[in-house]
Amino acid sequence: MIPWLESDAPFPDTAQALGENSDAPGLLAAGGELSTTRLEQAYRRGIFPWFSPGQPVLWWSTDPRMVLPVADFKLSRSLRKTIQKFRRTPGCEVRVDSAFTDVIRACANTPREGQDGTWIVSDIQKTYQQWHAQGRVHSFETWVHGRLAGGLYGVSVGRMFYGESMFARQTDASKIALAALVCFCRRHGIDVIDCQQQTAHLASLGARPWPRARFEAHLRGVIDASPPTEWSYDDSDWAALDGLA
Numbered sequence: 001m002i003p004w005l006e007s008d009a010p011f012p013d014t015a016q017a018l019g020e021n022s023d024a025p026g027l028l029a030a031g032g033e034l035s036t037t038r039l040e041q042a043y044r045r046g047i048f049p050w051f052s053p054g055q056p057v058l059w060w061s062t063d064p065r066m067v068l069p070v071a072d073f074k075l076s077r078s079l080r081k082t083i084q085k086f087r088r089t090p091g092c093e094v095r096v097d098s099a100f101t102d103v104i105r106a107c108a109n110t111p112r113e114g115q116d117g118t119w120i121v122s123d124i125q126k127t128y129q130q131w132h133a134q135g136r137v138h139s140f141e142t143w144v145h146g147r148l149a150g151g152l153y154g155v156s157v158g159r160m161f162y163g164e165s166m167f168a169r170q171t172d173a174s175k176i177a178l179a180a181l182v183c184f185c186r187r188h189g190i191d192v193i194d195c196q197q198q199t200a201h202l203a204s205l206g207a208r209p210w211p212r213a214r215f216e217a218h219l220r221g222v223i224d225a226s227p228p229t230e231w232s233y234d235d236s237d238w239a240a241l242d243g244l245a
Helices: 036-043 077-088 100-108 122-133 173-187 200-204 212-222 235-240
Strands: 027-031 058-060 065-069 092-096 137-144 147-157 160-168 192-196 208-210
Touching: 036 122, 036 147, 065 212, 077 173, 077 235, 092 173, 100 122, 100 137, 100 147, 100 160, 122 137, 122 147, 137 173, 147 173, 160 173, 160 212, 173 192, 173 235, 192 212, 208 212
Parallel strands: 160 192
Antiparallel strands: 027 058, 065 192, 065 208, 092 137, 137 147, 147 160
């Protein structure tokens, strides 16, 4: 049985999360408040909320943990051509944090791979918008002729970026945003993007599962580092990917 958290009670040791043979592998605890302070405490330890409408707040620490080392990002030939065309086309650009509310709402309407419905419930949207206003949550956005075509959002703590969700209204729009995020991370000394869940799509882009112990050891080395001070994107940033200078 997982522990029930009262108010601001501390999170249990992540080693107590349910194992892979359980019905909910990685589930660590339930209950407690969903606030920016609580989220800060959770993410500093690699814990994240994930729950459906009608459920209490559920806190997770998966093992293994899907991560994308930015040095291993796989830029396929087709995606390279797509980005090159995107960059040559007037009215196409990557923006950061220009439409965060629109991004998180669009992600809420895009179920995760292999799942029905959304985990980005109204409480999640409200609290992460508050956290965005505090400078902790950021969106990378693909814009085509003045319209938001796709994007992603995630959490930045120290030199760690936690990818939360992505969406696309046009083919490859979310992949363009992810490639831009990889460039940003390479430029600012962020070595790993957390992906939380294992999916074939993420694996095709270079993500891989890490044991929880390795993931948490990495966190301890970067979580207290100074985060990037600038959250913007320029076309020259594509040079961080080979062949896109």
